[in-house]
Amino acid sequence: MKQFETVTHIAASPATVFDLSLDVDLHAASMAGSGERIVGGVSTGRMTLGDSVTWEARHFGVRWRMTSRISAYEQPASFVDEQVAGPFKRWHHTHRFAPDGRGGTVMRDVIEFAAPFGLLGAGVERVALDRYMRKLIEARNVHVKQCAEALAQAS
Template sequence: MKRFEVVTRIGAPPAAVFDLSLDVDLHTASMAGSGERIVGGVRAGRMVLGDTVTWQARHFGVRWRMTSRITAYERPGHFVDEQVTGPFARWHHAHWFEPDGRGGTVMRDVVEFAAPLGWLGAGVEAVALDRYMRGLIAARNVHVRECAERGD
């Protein structure tokens, strides 16, 4: 299993960044490069505790589907999304939003995941998947920051 953190500083208050981070329309726009789209569950707007969404996207040339659920929700400081079904043996993504003392937010993503297929999946994690997932989260966070700082 892999674990990584991505920290992003955003010039907008935690409540605004929290809300944007739960917006499925923003998420879809941030993942346009992989053709990510919603195929089930919450189809527009902001998710709340217990909501699920099913995403379909193309990564590594393969089409994937993943259903995730919001399993923790403490506005404006923290929420968690976890895979219900999908390509990972485990996917747990904790989102933290802390005031930076200047009116902005320190957004911290803590991701724990495990690839399927035992030792073969562990090899893929080590060689490519860890770096790829960090890049996806970082790219998404750039989009969140841009939207939050524009006041979207």
């Protein structure tokens, strides 16, 4: 199993960043490069505790589906999404939002994942999947940051 953490500083309140991070429309827009789209569950707007969504996307030239559920929710400090069906043996994504002391937010993402297929999957994790997943999360976070900061400036 692999784990990594990303930290993103955002000039918007934790409540704003929390809400945007749960918005499936924003997520779909941030993943447009992989053709990610909603095929089940919450189809628009913001998710909350117990909600699930099924995504379909193309990664590494393969089309896949993943259903994730919001399994923990403490507005506006944190939430967790976990895979309930999909390509990973395990997917657990903790989102944390803390005030930065200047009116902004420190957003931390802690991702734990495991590929299926035993030793073969573990090799894929080391060689390609860890770096690939980190880049996807970082790209998503750039999109969240841009949207949150634009919203904060407009208010």
